[in-house]
Amino acid sequence: xxxxxxxxxxxxxxxxxxxxxxxxxxxxxxxxxxxxxxxxxxxxxxxxxxxxxxxxxxxxxxxxxxxxxxxxxxxxxxxxxxxxxxxxxxxxxxxxxxxxxxxxxxxxxxxxxxxxxxxxxxxxxxxxxxxxxxxxxxxxxxxxxxxxxxxxxxxxxxxxxxxxxxxxxxxxxxxx
Amino acid sequence: xxxxxxxxxxxxxxxxxxxxxxxxxxxxxxxxxxxxxxxxxxxxxxxxxxxxxxxxxxxxxxxxxxxxxxxxxxxxxxxxxxxxxxxxxxxxxxxxxxxxxxxxxxxxxxxxxxxxxxxxxxxxxxxxxxxxxxxxxxxxxxxxxxxxxxxxxxxxxxxxxxxxxxxxxxxxxxxxxxxxxxxxxxxxxxxxxxxxxxxxxxxxxxxxxxxxxxxxxxxxxxxxxxxxxxxxxxxxxxxxxxxxxxxxxxxxxxxxxxxxxxxxxxxxxxxxxxxxxxxxxxxxxxxxxxxxxxxxxxxxxxxxxxxxxxxxxxxxxxxxxxxxxxxxxxxxxxxxxxxxxxxxxxxxxxxxxxxxxxxxxxxxxxxxxxxxxxxxxxxxxxxxxxxxxxxxxxxxxxxxxxxxxxxxxxxxxxxxxxxxxxxxxxxxxxxxxxxxxxxxxxxxxxxxxxxxxxxxxxxxxxxxxxxxxxxxxxxxxxxxxxxxxxxxxxxxxxxxxxxxxxxxxxxxxxxxxxxxxxxxxxxxxxxxxxxxxxxxxxxxxxxxxxxxxxxxxxxxxxxxxxxxxxxxxxxxxxxxxxxxxxxxxxxxxxxxxxxxxxxxxxxxxxxxxxxxxxxxxxxxxxxxxxxxxxxxxxxxxxxxxxxxxxxxxxxxxxxxxxxx
Numbered sequence: 038x039x040x041x042x043x044x045x046x047x048x049x050x051x052x053x054x055x056x057x058x059x060x061x062x063x064x065x066x067x068x069x070x071x072x073x074x075x076x077x078x079x080x081x082x083x084x085x086x087x088x089x090x091x092x093x094x095x096x097x098x099x100x101x102x103x104x105x106x107x108x109x110x111x112x113x114x115x116x117x118x119x120x121x122x123x124x125x126x127x128x129x130x131x132x133x134x135x136x137x138x139x140x141x142x143x144x145x146x147x148x149x150x151x152x153x154x155x156x157x158x159x160x161x162x163x164x165x166x167x168x169x170x171x172x173x174x175x176x177x178x179x180x181x182x183x184x185x186x187x188x189x190x191x192x193x194x195x196x197x198x199x200x201x202x203x204x205x206x207x208x209x210x211x212x213x
Numbered sequence: 214x215x216x217x218x219x220x221x222x223x224x225x226x227x228x229x230x231x232x233x234x235x236x237x238x239x240x241x242x243x244x245x246x247x248x249x250x251x252x253x254x255x256x257x258x259x260x261x262x263x264x265x266x267x268x269x270x271x272x273x274x275x276x277x278x279x280x281x282x283x284x285x286x287x288x289x290x291x292x293x294x295x296x297x298x299x300x301x302x303x304x305x306x307x308x309x310x311x312x313x314x315x316x317x318x319x320x321x322x323x324x325x326x327x328x329x330x331x332x333x334x335x336x337x338x339x340x341x342x343x344x345x346x347x348x349x350x351x352x353x354x355x356x357x358x359x360x361x362x363x364x365x366x367x368x369x370x371x372x373x374x375x376x377x378x379x380x381x382x383x384x385x386x387x388x389x390x391x392x393x394x395x396x397x398x399x400x401x402x403x404x405x406x407x408x409x410x411x412x413x414x415x416x417x418x419x420x421x422x423x424x425x426x427x428x429x430x431x432x433x434x435x436x437x438x439x440x441x442x443x444x445x446x447x448x449x450x451x452x453x454x455x456x457x458x459x460x461x462x463x464x465x466x467x468x469x470x471x472x473x474x475x476x477x478x479x480x481x482x483x484x485x486x487x488x489x490x491x492x493x494x495x496x497x498x499x500x501x502x503x504x505x506x507x508x509x510x511x512x513x514x515x516x517x518x519x520x521x522x523x524x525x526x527x528x529x530x531x532x533x534x535x536x537x538x539x540x541x542x543x544x545x546x547x548x549x550x551x552x553x554x555x556x557x558x559x560x561x562x563x564x565x566x567x568x569x570x571x572x573x574x575x576x577x578x579x580x581x582x583x584x585x586x587x588x589x590x591x592x593x594x595x596x597x598x599x600x601x602x603x604x605x606x607x608x609x610x611x612x613x614x615x616x617x618x619x620x621x622x623x624x625x626x627x628x629x630x631x632x633x634x635x636x637x638x639x640x641x642x643x644x645x646x647x648x649x650x651x652x653x654x655x656x657x658x659x660x661x662x663x664x665x666x667x668x669x670x671x672x673x674x675x676x677x678x679x680x681x682x683x684x685x686x687x688x689x690x691x692x693x694x695x696x697x698x699x700x701x702x703x704x705x706x707x708x709x710x711x712x713x714x715x716x717x718x719x720x721x722x723x724x725x726x727x728x729x730x731x732x733x734x735x736x737x738x739x740x741x742x743x744x745x746x747x748x749x750x751x752x753x754x755x756x757x758x759x760x761x762x763x764x765x766x767x768x769x770x771x772x773x774x775x776x777x778x779x780x781x782x783x784x785x786x787x788x789x790x791x792x793x794x795x796x797x798x799x800x801x802x803x804x805x806x807x808x809x810x811x812x813x814x815x816x817x818x819x820x821x822x823x824x825x826x827x828x829x830x831x832x833x834x835x836x837x838x839x840x841x842x843x844x845x846x847x848x849x850x851x852x853x854x855x856x857x858x859x860x861x862x863x864x865x866x867x868x869x870x871x872x873x
Binding site (some may be wrong): 045047056057059060062063064066067068069071074075076077078079080082083084085086087088091092093094095096097111112113114115118122 | 285286287311313314315316318319320321322325326328329332333336726746791809811812832833834835836838839840848851853856857859860861863864865
């Protein structure tokens, strides 16, 4: 593995906090690795698991999802949906033999330019260590056949689980 | 895609981008991309000259889509959208490639910066080719407003809102208005008489031609969206004619039923037909069905016979009303922490321990003792202990500081001293919270004038009150860790201010979450304190968090200001164009999306078994699109195809030698 490997990191940044945080780093002229390629989404909750797999499949060595801090989501709790999906995608990465560290979710507020730079730097460094994803026997071929059914099933499972948890939480809350 | 003609306009941004990125190289690169018919660099696109040139170039090259490679879309997307519209293009056929904030300014190496700029630009070009024109729809709005709660905040909002072309429905649960403040004697910080300050305001509400007051009323259901709400309320039968009753009290005198008077905090009794308290406005009697003998199958007609004006009507029934309004203000006030949940304070078991609200009634001239500060047995107390932070600032009960208790306890000290010149007044506090320009000078003055004895204690939650020969004994740990106690004739507790008990059901109706301690959650703590996550529903006063009267009034007026500026009579409201859309052919009817929409904008068609988007409610977050297992929901302007084009361009982008 060579240290001069320059990974490509695709980042999904939410419009309200993280994209602003990235802009703030720019306004402060804070240099960070040029490896990050940003896609602006309105909410981190918009990040469909298929986007992550598509990015890996089409050449990304790492994927970063950045959203508002819990409780600060512009759309109430879209970032919580992002977190749920992230957990799901992580477990699926294992199944495809992709290192979990190639995907990272973090919360960056509009004011956290320092944290943004730190997260991008750490992520770039980590993926640099992991090396390129593509040259190996590409595990992502499996994705096409498996994607829809797997994601669908897992999604439904998570959905049911989430519903149970929140109903339980509401019950506990109401008995207080 | 043969008709797609993309123009790429690269901004030098003075030296900002020019010096960091090889712009000639970038222009050449852009010209080689699919569908690009022109790619040029310009000195400063956001200048008047730049915008003018841009509009001309769009027309000269008959462009159908535009990519601007310049600063962040946060900075000038709006500017360039306007130019698009001027040049006759739909403003959504534009994509900004942010090569300044996220490229030129953060990469010191020019080659790398140029490579990244190329990737960003290519992604933008491939994305814009998939853009679709979107329409910004407008809807007509109702200027009228429903205000829930006629306390200080609600009244302030109502009076500010009720103007020529606007009607305000003021919905109040109680038979009278003015909230809790109307039952105080004096007001912090000027110690003005509360009714002197308040009555003219209440009078203005009662006689305002544009304020429709609904007393004894509660919200039962809410439908609609910002601009067009239907608020369904239930108005309990008062059984007293509003037009003819003059509040003389003849009915009250003859009523044989006696029940605890909630308007005096249960400290005395009232009749089943009652006026809440002397001076309550509107000055009208009301019959309480739960206690009146007629509703216990008895044949009492005493009040009807006693009424000189024939105002009593036993036949009246509860009414359901549908109020139409463009916006809603929730101003439902607060409740105090239920001190019986902290049994160490002995409240409810030991005599002469009062909460702050009970004390307010005790010292009020219209209260149960006509303002005489006396003990249960009628004696005048010689010693009174005031305890701060009851159930607040502790993880055991409520973590927040109510922020006003320290101030009102000083007011109480003043009131006690005025009524009993030689009583010992002791206050047990942990920290004094006296913010703002009034509280500290106020407390200093009163502490000096009343000779208030202040004892700093360690933990208010660890205070215990026991009975000592019929008197309350307060045991506490002082600041030096010594356990001490004081016996007093009367103890006044300052319980935490919390949201009201029915806040959660109201929150469910309006779909507004409640935060800790039952307060409504504001949209943004610092910058949108009276807005809620639901458009067109505002929150003011103690429903939003504990606060003094001045702040509650400010919030009521602020909420009114927001509505006045957003719901202008005769003006339409623009809707979000970037909404979600359901392809009903693909929808499997699984309903997963329904529970995930933060705005309940997804409706389910039971006959077709498919989901649909209520576009007036959708705010375009795209959560549903990411969740739909059938791929039936698309997020306009952030479609799978558009984002997929970006992903593809960015993930596989060249400029990297060691990629094979």
